[in-house]
Every structure is written in structure tokens, then in C-alpha cells.
Amino acid sequence: MSTKNAITGIVGQGAIGLLAASQLALRQQPFHLLLRQHQHHSLVLNFRTRQQDYPLLLNCQRPQLPITLLLLPVKAFSVQSALAQWLPLCAPDADIVLCHNGMGTLELAKQQLQPGQKLWFASTTHGALKSGPHQLEHTGIGRTVLGPVNDIAKDAVAPFALLNEALGPLEVVSDILPVLWQKLAINAVINPLTALLMVKNGTLTEPQYRAHIEQLVTEFCQVAWTQGQRFDAPSLAQTVLSVAANTAGNYSSMQQDRALQRPDELEFISGFLLAAAAKAGIGIPAHQQLYQQLRAVKPA
DSSP: OOTTTOOEEEESSSHHHHHHHHHHHHTTOOOEEEOSSOOOSEEEEEEEETTEEEEEEEEOOOOSSOEEEEEEOOOGGGHHHHHHHHGGGEEEEEEEEEOOSSSOOHHHHHHHSOTTOEEEEEEEOOEEEEEETTEEEEEEOOOEEEEEOSHHHHTSOOOHHHHHHHHOSEEEOSOOHHHHHHHHHHHHHHHHHHHHHTOOGGGGGSGGGHHHHHHHHHHHHHHHHHTTOOOOHHHHHHHHHHHHHHTTTOOOHHHHHHHTTOOOSHHHHHHHHHHHHHHHTOOOHHHHHHHHHHHHTOOO
């Protein structure tokens, strides 16, 4: 379907959702920002990217026609409820795109879709920060990898054009699982450690954390191997440290959630990894300890 005829819905007011909406607004591409509590026809936002400020008016009106592309950049624990709310507004052959940290949502999401709806996953390295209710800063210029999840998506043409404008540059792959496992490796180290220590990502590059990070990565590789995902532990540890260095001034999403007393994605990151390890009969004590420490201080 051409972008001209597409009805695009973006769910929620999270940082990545607002980033996608802002990029489309700058390019004068139509979209609908879908909010759980529908109170306003538009949202005023000051969008800062590449040292430039752009005052934007984001369309929050419900679409009159069925949605053909639904982007869900919501937390993993909100995927099921978001799909339940917004799938009734979607066309029977709509493209549904998930975008979140962690793993464990795909099988349930597949069951919620109609037979003709295509399920995709977008993994992005873009960074965005909401510094206020009407302020968004594009803190890290990244890229996005898109891959099919259900069988009908594997035989379909990817919704490339709109997603490339919203979260590009976009790469389409036939198998998204290696991408998700590599991102899980990074998230399973940086997110829980920074959330426990309450520090920025760059702190993890200090020498005193090196041995702990290497142990976490080695354990991760053991679990990934049982899932058919092959990683070299030393090079993966270097990747984790490179991400921490490249985002040194940023706080991880889990650290921010903890700092602001919000629900976090611990169960879909460390929890998912521990469940996979248990199923395979593998002990991963470093991840287990980190998970238990965070559970012990989990905000109410």
C-alpha cells in the first residue's frame, strides 16, 4: 500500500512513539497519535533534534477509516492491552508493528491478530527523552531493523516507506530473532545494572564493573545457545561496553522507570532470560542475583 493511502496509527505518548510522530510531522506525513484517554484533538510538542527546535502540533483525532499501519512503541507489559484496545480500529489486512525492549510478547500478540493481519517487530537504536509533558529531545540518532513475526508477514511486502520516515534509516530482515537476542544481551546488562546502581550508562565502562559484565554476558551466551542463537562472549561483551560508552550521558529506560517510580520491563528482560535458562536446565547465577536485587527494591 502506498503511503498516500495509508492510515497510520501510533500508540501512546512514550518517547519513541512521540519521536516517530514528530518525524512524520516534520515530513508532513499524516498520522493519528492514539491516546488511551482521548481528551484532545491535538498535542502541542516542542521537538529538539540536531540542535534545532521544532514546535509541532500532533494529530490526536481518531481515524475515520480503518488503520492500515499500527505502530505500538509501548512497554512490553502493555502490548496485550494496547492490542486489545486498538486492533478493532485496524483493517483486516493491517500491518501491526511492535517496538519495545525485552522479549516474550510475540506468541501472545500473534494470537490476538485477525488471520490477515501482518505482525512485525521493529528494533531501534534511536534515543529520545521526554524532558517535560510537551518536550521531546532526540538524544541519539540511530537506526531501525524491521522483521516479520507471523507467517503472513513473512510472505508480505514490508511497510518500509512510512517506517523509514518515522524511525529510519530502516533495514528489513527476514529473521528478526538474532536482532532481538542481541538487543536482549545489551538490555540484560545495561538496564538492570544502571537501575540497581542508579547511574548513567557510561558508569558501566569503569574498570570495576568489567568482570561482572563479562560474567553476565557469558551466562547470556549459554542461554542463547540453547535457543539456536550463537554469540561470541568476548565480542558481545565489547558490544555491550561500546553501547554503554556511546550512550554514556544517557540513563537507561529501566533506570528512568525506577527513578520515576514507574513499572519497568524487568520481567521481559531478566525475567525472560531466567525463564529460558530454567527451561533449558541452565543456572545463570549472576543474572539471578541481579534480578533478585531489583525485585527486592521494586517500587510499589
